[in-house]
Amino acid sequence: MQLFAVARQVAGRPAIAIDLAEGATVADLRRRLAEVCPVLAPLLPAMMFALEDQYLGDGQPLPDGARLACIPPVSGG
Amino acid sequence: MQLFAVARQVAGRPAIAIDLAEGATVADLRRRLAEVCPVLAPLLPAMMFALEDQYLGDGQPLPDGARLACIPPVSGG
Amino acid sequence: MIRLTSEPIDVAAVLQSVQSPAAGAVVLFLGTTREMTDGRRTQWLHYEAYAPLAEKLLAELVCEVQKRWPLLACSVGHRLGRVEVGQISVAVAVSSAHRQAAFEAGQWLIDRLKESVPIWKEEHWADGTSQWVHPGLSPPIVGGGAA
Amino acid sequence: MIRLTSEPIDVAAVLQSVQSPAAGAVVLFLGTTREMTDGRRTQWLHYEAYAPLAEKLLAELVCEVQKRWPLLACSVGHRLGRVEVGQISVAVAVSSAHRQAAFEAGQWLIDRLKESVPIWKEEHWADGTSQWVHPGLSPPIVGGGAA
Numbered sequence: 038m039q040l041f042a043v044a045r046q047v048a049g050r051p052a053i054a055i056d057l058a059e060g061a062t063v064a065d066l067r068r069r070l071a072e073v074c075p076v077l078a079p080l081l082p083a084m085m086f087a088l089e090d091q092y093l094g095d096g097q098p099l100p101d102g103a104r105l106a107c108i109p110p111v112s113g114g
Numbered sequence: 115m116q117l118f119a120v121a122r123q124v125a126g127r128p129a130i131a132i133d134l135a136e137g138a139t140v141a142d143l144r145r146r147l148a149e150v151c152p153v154l155a156p157l158l159p160a161m162m163f164a165l166e167d168q169y170l171g172d173g174q175p176l177p178d179g180a181r182l183a184c185i186p187p188v189s190g191g
Numbered sequence: 192m193i194r195l196t197s198e199p200i201d202v203a204a205v206l207q208s209v210q211s212p213a214a215g216a217v218v219l220f221l222g223t224t225r226e227m228t229d230g231r232r233t234q235w236l237h238y239e240a241y242a243p244l245a246e247k248l249l250a251e252l253v254c255e256v257q258k259r260w261p262l263l264a265c266s267v268g269h270r271l272g273r274v275e276v277g278q279i280s281v282a283v284a285v286s287s288a289h290r291q292a293a294f295e296a297g298q299w300l301i302d303r304l305k306e307s308v309p310i311w312k313e314e315h316w317a318d319g320t321s322q323w324v325h326p327g328l329s330p331p332i333v334g335g336g337a338a
Numbered sequence: 339m340i341r342l343t344s345e346p347i348d349v350a351a352v353l354q355s356v357q358s359p360a361a362g363a364v365v366l367f368l369g370t371t372r373e374m375t376d377g378r379r380t381q382w383l384h385y386e387a388y389a390p391l392a393e394k395l396l397a398e399l400v401c402e403v404q405k406r407w408p409l410l411a412c413s414v415g416h417r418l419g420r421v422e423v424g425q426i427s428v429a430v431a432v433s434s435a436h437r438q439a440a441f442e443a444g445q446w447l448i449d450r451l452k453e454s455v456p457i458w459k460e461e462h463w464a465d466g467t468s469q470w471v472h473p474g475l476s477p478p479i480v481g482g483g484a485a
Binding site for chain 4: 039041042043046080083087089090091092106108109110111112113114
Binding site for chain 3: 349350353357358359360361362363364365366367368369370371372373374423424433435437440441444445448
């Protein structure tokens with residue numbers, strides 16, 4: 038999963054590999070991320086997740102081998 | 115008095131000399147203009163008048179030899 | 192910067208004139224000559240101004256807008272004479288720390304300019320006729336006495 | 339025109355891209371790097387984007403704004419990488435027959451861009467420190483885990 042901005046800074050890396058069970062949802066992804074990379078835990082409630090060019094809802098199941106992105110609150114403009 | 119836009123077009127000239135009694139007001143000017151240049155009469159209710167760089171109110175007395183301008187409804191921009 | 196000019200409006204210079212290191216937002220409005228108005232084709236517009244009053248009123252508007260909103264800078268330029276289709280007749284630019292003020296102030300300025308500053312537009316239609324534009328004056332009366 | 343670019347934003351090209359003989363009004367918004375924010379001096383900003391989603395969302399906003407207002411054209415450009423004080427980070431331009439639509443649409447576009455498009459700003463302060471800006475995330479938490 039790609040990390041951006043403060044998430045990349047806090048994790049100290051631009052991407053994290055996450056193993057998820059088949060049928061896992063975004064909610065599962067959030068829980069797994071907090072285990073794999075605990076420093077990200079305080080940020081996770083504010084993060085959105087995207088699959089390629091789409092935002093994902095919390096209950097949405099993730100396809101196998103999905104290319105995910107973790108999206109912190111935006112500040113462009 | 116200087117004329118602009120449709121007032122100049124209708125009057126067929128860029129300025130009109132107007133004689134007014136001492137203490138005359140803008141209201142008097144309007145009446146006098148309608149006599150001196152009757153083709154302007156239908157336009158006069160919509161016209162504003164200015165003395166150099168100031169709009170004039172209807173009751174305002176005009177100084178002697180004042181350089182006046184007749185201001186049709188504006189359409190700049 | 193306040194300018195009535197018969198030269199084409201230099202947009203880069205207008206933007207430059209409102210630049211400031213304290214600015215987070217710049218709003219620029221350009222009025223351009225539209226080809227079609229009420230189904231009729233315009234060939235060009237001709238603008239004329241009563242300059243002494245127009246310049247004074249523009250200066251007052253620039254002063255007033257800076258009282259109403261926290262602006263850093265504010266510029267107005269209006270073209271006079273012949274303006275072809277697609278060309279710029281008026282430019283208003285404002286800069287401010289935050290964007291809301293810049294949008295509101297820019298719109299207020301162009302609205303006030305259009306309602307009070309003694310500048311007039313003459314439509315030159317593609318059919319060869321022309322007509323001064325005076326909101327509230329009905330065209331038949333206007334046309335009737337034309338020289 | 340929709341563009342994410344690490345080159346300086348070419349304002350003339352942005353304005354050109356919304357030009358139309360049917361336009362009576364053009365509104366341009368520029369976001370520029372402010373020197374002072376909450377009393378602290380900025381040296382430069384650094385912008386980063388998640389490009390696939392940012393470009394798609396910008397395209398959707400450009401599509402949506404044209405449904406909401408009768409626009410002739412609409413352009414958005416956002417700079418990425420290092421942006422010095424006074425330089426342009428974002429440009430939004432719209433053209434329409436009449437000015438009200440152009441002002442409303444321009445403001446709507448920049449408001450939506452700022453709330454939904456995955457682009458992030460990192461403040462590089464004059465004191466040598468830096469900080470990602472994430473509305474709603476409190477800076478102490480952010481700073482705590484910094485690498």
